[in-house]
Amino acid sequence: MTEWLFLLLVIAGSCAIVVVATLLRQRRVGEDDDPSETPDVIEYMTMMIGVVYAIVLGLAIAGVWEGRSAAEEWVRQEAQALHEVRERVGAYPEEVRNRVRADVDAYVHHTVTVEWPHMTEHGESTGRGDELFDRLRRDVTSHEPGSVREAQAYQALVDQVAAADEARTAREQGAEPTLPGVVWFGLVAGAVIAVGMVFALQIQRSGRELVLAGLFTALIAFLLFLVWYFDSPFTRGLEDPAEAFTTLFPRATGD
Numbered sequence: 001m002t003e004w005l006f007l008l009l010v011i012a013g014s015c016a017i018v019v020v021a022t023l024l025r026q027r028r029v030g031e032d033d034d035p036s037e038t039p040d041v042i043e044y045m046t047m048m049i050g051v052v053y054a055i056v057l058g059l060a061i062a063g064v065w066e067g068r069s070a071a072e073e074w075v076r077q078e079a080q081a082l083h084e085v086r087e088r089v090g091a092y093p094e095e096v097r098n099r100v101r102a103d104v105d106a107y108v109h110h111t112v113t114v115e116w117p118h119m120t121e122h123g124e125s126t127g128r129g130d131e132l133f134d135r136l137r138r139d140v141t142s143h144e145p146g147s148v149r150e151a152q153a154y155q156a157l158v159d160q161v162a163a164a165d166e167a168r169t170a171r172e173q174g175a176e177p178t179l180p181g182v183v184w185f186g187l188v189a190g191a192v193i194a195v196g197m198v199f200a201l202q203i204q205r206s207g208r209e210l211v212l213a214g215l216f217t218a219l220i221a222f223l224l225f226l227v228w229y230f231d232s233p234f235t236r237g238l239e240d241p242a243e244a245f246t247t248l249f250p251r252a253t254g255d
Contacts, residue, residue: 014221015214018195046197053190057223060179060187064230067178071233071241074174078167079244082108084160085140091153096143103136108249112242120235123176125168133168137161177231187227191220 082104089100107129115129140161145151198213229236240246 010225011218011221014217018213018217019210049197050194053194056190057187060183060227061223064178064227067174068230068233071174074167074170075241076244078164078171079248081160081164081167083248085157088153088156088160091149092143100139103139107132107136108245112245116242119175125172175234179231187224191224194220
């Protein structure tokens with residue numbers, strides 16, 4: 001089941017529940033019921049609940065979107081830093097140069113083909129990836145520069161390896177969902193309360209009111225879906241999370 005099919009089912013189900021509940025409630029209402037007698041305090045409470053929930057939901061969407069953008073940027077920085085290592089090591093002797101480039105290719109290949117699926121499923125990086133990165137760092141830093149050109153390249157390489165390490169750590173930390181369970185409880189409970197307050201206003205069975213109630217419910221369901229979709233960027237939020245690696249290292253990734 002794709003995410004969008006899941007969204008359609010959730011929206012259709014939530015709208016159906018609201019419509020059916022409205023029809024069943026209307027059957028139980030006596031003929032002497034007067035919707036115009038709804039207390040003003042209920043309308044005020046409904047408005048305040050809607051405003052507060054809209055603010056909370058907006059903050060949640062902004063937070064997960066920021067997390068998605070940060071995840072995409074960390075992936076780009078990691079791939080770019082590794083690419084710079086592969087290019088700048090050209091100043092080293094051939095034996096060292098080939099070894100470092102082989103380390104970069106091995107790490108990138110493992111990251112794209114093995115670590116990414118593992119991270120998506122388990123929310124953490126692999127031990128093999130750590131070993132490959134440590135070997136790359138060791139091969140870069142263990143070479144003693146023999147000329148001014150190598151000394152200049154050495155410092156640049158060390159900086160790029162550190163940048164890749166920082167990006168890798170941030171990528172691992174962002175592999176898990178960003179919103180804690182208590183926030184999700186508040187979002188779902190707020191949605192139930194916001195939709196439930198529609199019934200407190202004594203909604204009738206007219207087609208216009210049923211359509212508006214259904215659209216309101218569908219909107220809340222869609223916004224909650226957006227929060228869920230972007231809450232785990234490496235699993236759902238990014239269309240191609242490894243695009244930066246596959247673009248810069250087409251051979252290492254097997255393309």
